[in-house]
Amino acid sequence: QSVLTQPPSVSGAPGQRVTISCTGSSSNIGAGSDVHWYQQLPGTAPKFLIYNNVKRPSGVPDRFSGSKSGTSGSLVITGIRDEDEAHYHCQSYDSTLSAWVFGGGTKLTVL
Amino acid sequence: QVQLVESGGGVVQPGTSLRLSCAASGFSFSAYGMHWVRQAPDKGLEWVANIWNDGSKKYYVDSVKGRFIISRDNSDNMVYLEMNNLRVDDTAVYYCARRGSYYMDVWGKGTPVLVS
Numbered sequence: 589q590s591v592l593t594q595p596p597s598v599s600g601a602p603g604q605r606v607t608i609s610c611t612g613s614s615s616n617i618g619a620g621s622d623v624h625w626y627q628q629l630p631g632t633a634p635k636f637l638i639y640n641n642v643k644r645p646s647g648v649p650d651r652f653s654g655s656k657s658g659t660s661g662s663l664v665i666t667g668i669r670d671e672d673e674a675h676y677h678c679q680s681y682d683s684t685l686s687a688w689v690f691g692g693g694t695k696l697t698v699l
Numbered sequence: 700q701v702q703l704v705e706s707g708g709g710v711v712q713p714g715t716s717l718r719l720s721c722a723a724s725g726f727s728f729s730a731y732g733m734h735w736v737r738q739a740p741d742k743g744l745e746w747v748a749n750i751w752n753d754g755s756k757k758y759y760v761d762s763v764k765g766r767f768i769i770s771r772d773n774s775d776n777m778v779y780l781e782m783n784n785l786r787v788d789d790t791a792v793y794y795c796a797r798r799g800s801y802y803m804d805v806w807g808k809g810t811p812v813l814v815s
Contacts, residue, residue, distance in 0.1 A: 590743055624802040626744070633794055633809055634736075634744065639802045677744050681801045687760055688734070688746040688801070 591616065592678055594691035600668050601699045608694045610661040610678030616689060621681040623661030625654055628675040628693070637676070638663060665696070673698045701725040701805050703795045708810030711785055719780040719810060721795030726805075729753070729773040732798035735780045737791035738809075745791075748780060749798065763789075785814045 593611040600606040610623055617623055625638035636645050641656040651666045661680075665672055678691040707719040721733070735747040748769040749758045757769050768781040778795060792811050796803035 622801060626803075633806045634803075635806070636802070636804045639799070639804070645804065679744070679746075679802065685761075686758060688749065688803075690744040690746065693743040 590692040591682055591685070591687075591689035592680060592691035594676075594678060594694045596692070597695045597697065599697040599699055602669060603667050605664065605666045606668055606696065608663040608665075608676050608678075608696070610663070610680075610691050612659050612661075612680055612689075614659065615684035616659075616680045616682040617656065617661060618659035619683050621683065623654065623656050624679045625652075625661075625663045626677045626679065628677065630674070634677060668696070668698055670698050672696060701797075703797065703805055703807035705793065705795050705807045705810040708793065708812045710813045710815065713785060713787055713814055715785055716781070716783045717785060717812060719782065719793055719795075719812075721778045721780075721807060723776045723778070723795075723797075726797070728776040733769075733771060733778045734796045734798055734803055735769060735778075736794045736796055736803065736806075737789075737812075738794070739788070739791045742791075747793070750778065782812070785812075787814050790814045 622640045626634040627637045628634045638654040653664045675693045677693045682689045702724045704722045734749045750769045766784045771778045792809040794809045795807040797805040
């Protein structure tokens with residue numbers, strides 16, 4: 589049971605917009621901790637995708653964007669492509685647990 | 700380029716020990732905290748341990764406290780995870796990751812550990 593809650597799967601046709609949610613609590617996201625996102629392509633290690641809720645590391649396409657509101661964060665992918673098919677993981681910091689915490693991951697299927 | 704390379708994984712029996720290593724290159728290692736993160740088969744990511752850049756502070760997820768020890772050698776650009784009294788539910792791919800504030804900005808390819 590992950591501390592952060594993500595939907596197990598989402599899907600969309602190429603070119604569509606998809607949103608992946610990440611719900612936490614008053615001890616992590618709601619306490620002011622930032623939300624970060626990682627992309628994990630099949631059979632590979634996680635890749636740093638979004639940090640501090642909305643920022644993109646160098647080299648990440650601008651079709652990936654993030655937001656945060658209350659106890660939740662969101663990852664939005666606009667104009668999805670076949671190569672975006674992957675698992676997406678959210679992460680934050682929990683001040684009660686004194687631990688870095690993850691969501692269970694969301695599998696994006698491009699139809 | 701910035702790189703992390705894990706090694707030391709393998710197949711071990713419950714109750715035994717294993718030491719994982721992570722070799723860092725391409726950045727000023729002693730300036731960064733480091734993490735170990737694991738992923739059980741077909742599961743999500745789980746943070747395991749963190750060590751400050753100078754090794755002065757260490758943090759662990761509750762499930763490994765008292766069994767795992769994180770350490771580092773800044774002269775060799777290495778970080779280690781000593782895993783003792785291994786359990787079947789420690790089976791996972793173990794990733795080394797660089798700490799960037801409260802996120803993990805560089806990841807290794809991982810090393811698999813099977814406890815059976």
